[in-house]
Ligand SMILES: *[C@@H]1O[C@H](CO)[C@@H](O)[C@H](O)[C@H]1NC(C)=O
């Protein structure tokens with residue numbers, strides 16, 4: 001049943017793309033994972049399952065796997081209300097997050113649905129995650145999953161409400177890597193969606209992502225940046241004196257490879273800026289720094305209490321030995337994301353001269369990790385990725401890009417798409433995805449509450465802009481359905 005239907009959807013999909021006049025066409029590990037309290041903010045619904053092709057690009061391979069999805073129809077104005085496809089990125093997807101998109105769903109009478117990204121959570125094509133089995137893990141396969149899912153759900157709505165001939169109006173939305181997927185979806189399948197919201201959408205694959213650290217320096221301000229640099233220098237010296245004791249100070253003695261350890265420290269600092277909690281990192285450090293106190297101790301306390309304790313990040317994530325584990329489990333998402341990093345998008349957050357992070361975290365460190373964890377020759381073809389999607393030259397319309405001014409990821413994002421605006425949210429604690437998630441993002445704010453942002457006006461302005469665009473997109477006549 002599924003296959004005939006699937007084939008029809010594919011045919012309509014192809015027909016529509018000819019009719020449409022638009023041609024062609026995340027995280028690092030740490031993008032979106034484990035936002036503190038996220039679980040409590042999920043709108044729990046029943047998990048549902050879709051049979052999905054393992055390989056969309058090989059007609060001779062008809063194997064399928066079960067892909068998990070959720071729907072929320074609390075606000076849906078049946079049968080013709082809009083449908084928001086909330087794209088899930090590089091982590092398990094256990095429901096629909098109650099962020100600003102849900103507020104918009106209420107305003108527009110929209111249903112919200114979400115599909116777990118292949119290879120994450122329970123949507124596993126294979127029970128063995130060895131490198132050989134990861135060859136179907138890519139953004140391209142994932143975009144195709146989304147297209148199939150979109151048509152599957154449209155047919156479901158048609159059946160439920162006994163309707164035919166017309167389609168609902170679709171909007172896709174995502175944050176970070178899923179923000180990039182959202183923009184790419186709009187470019188690849190413009191006939192399937194009226195428009196895309198790309199919040200901090202990282203559309204540019206980058207091998208030498210030094211801007212990440214440069215943004216950290218800017219977001220931190222001179223005093224905090226100097227304090228963080230001092231931490232790095234002193235820890236480097238500490239490692240030479242007594243590596244075990246130094247790592248132990250951070251609860252990270254298991255990290256045998258120094259690069260893994262420095263990566264862990266760099267991420268611990270970055271997370272504060274990324275998710276809009278800069279003061280959590282900077283306040284104690286600046287105090288110690290100004291008083292000529294022990295900055296390493298102050299930072300170690302922050303790492304243990306906040307990054308590990310409160311944020312819940314596990315040191316294992318940085319341990320290459322652990323990343324080699326091919327058995328699916330609660331932490332296998334880290335391995336999966338590293339595979340995407342090592343094969344497609346890189347975003348290698350490397351040191352530069354006088355950067356905050358240690359020079360141990362170099363391009364070589366990343367490439368060694370890729371070979372060590374996935375086998376020799378694993379290499380991210382960033383040029384191919386950017387050739388395929390366009391990088392920051394991505395050419396698509398009806399996409400809004402939004403950046404937070406403090407977000408170290410914003411340099412992998414995009415200024416604007418032709419004819420559409422983009423927006424930079426400027427405020428002291430606006431980070432990665434603040435437009436959708438509010439401030440701070442840990443703990444998550446229900447409905448993406450922006451009142452705790454330092455400058456809520458900036459966020460509200462961006463939201464108004466999103467809504468203006470979404471309203472415009474939704475008001476357009478549905479060219480595609482009427483052609484069918
Ligand atoms: C569905 O619509 C068709 C045509 O309008 C109608 O004949 C049929 O009775 C409807 N079925 C249900 C279950 O409402």
Ligand SMILES: *[C@@H]1O[C@H](CO)[C@@H](O)[C@H](O)[C@H]1NC(C)=O
Nearest residue numbers: 208209210211350352353363
């Ligand atoms: C990476 O970028 C930095 C500048 O930010 C530059 O100094 C360095 O040479 C680059 N490395 C490579 C391998 O391109």
Ligand SMILES: *[C@@H]1O[C@H](CO)[C@@H](O)[C@H](O)[C@H]1NC(C)=O
Nearest residue numbers: 403410411413415422423424
């Ligand atoms: C978003 O970030 C990109 C990449 O750094 C930057 O070029 C652009 O100016 C930002 N967007 C806006 C609207 O400022």
